[in-house]
Amino acid sequence: MGKEVKTNAMRILDRHKVAYEILNYECDEFIDGLHTAELTGAPVEQTYKTLVMQGKSKAYYVFVVQIAEEVDLKAAARAAGEKSVEMIHVKDITKITGYVRGGCSPLGMKKQFPTILDKSMEQFDKIYISGGRIGTSMALSPADLAAVTGAAYADITAK
Template identity: 50%
Template sequence: MKKEEKTNVMRVLDGKKIVYESHAYNPDATMSGEEIAEILGEDPDKVFKTLVTQGKSGAYFVFVVPVKEELDLKKAAKAAGEKAVSMIKQKELLPLTGYVHGGCSPIGMKKQFPTFIHETADKYDHIFVSAGKVGFQIELSPADLISVVNCKPADIV
């Protein structure tokens, strides 16, 4: 484990007085979300990844799904009210969100985009999402995440 440092995500949560627990790990560039869940000693159903898409209209949308699941682009488009959505290119992620691949969080993006979280999140007291930097995760209640980023639960996998 690395020495604890504050990420932008943690500063946002502190500013909103949201209770969370941070977790640091030594990342490997090829590490999957399921491997991160294993390092954290957590059920992969409770560890969520953040995916950024662009709709046919040109609008951007954020989807938060369990790490072992794949985003269903048709269901995602339906949730977003778009004809279709596609994943953005990796090189577009940093300029658009302020986050790098593997460290993208739904919290604290440069601009808040419409965000959807997989409907299973509310089955848990706490879930994990990226803390905005590779090697850092935060654990918080799904209700707190939903309130901070105003995300909507949806069937998206």
């Protein structure tokens, strides 16, 4: 097999000497996180999706929540110090992040936006996030993800 082609997310982890595991799966186009977990065998409750939102101030924020959960917009806005936040349009994902829908990682975006990790992540030794392209997930410690992204933890999922 050929050499693994690194994504920006992987290069950043390598630069910070963070251990991670790569999980590749067959996929040509966007599939949701639940199907990704199914394909990789990753536990659903430990698999997280990356959502990019814009605050009332026009600043962008990255929220990382469990794949089966929804973001509580009021809680997310509070965590970001904004009056309100809303999801960016799908058509703007690549322009803003450098990633495509379904391959958006909280690591390695065009800019490092303020990042908020759902508090549920703290209970796990290992979590699964996008590896930075469709067909690639990565497993790493939530503490390492928080350290590399400068993220804060907050309770941001809808109850």
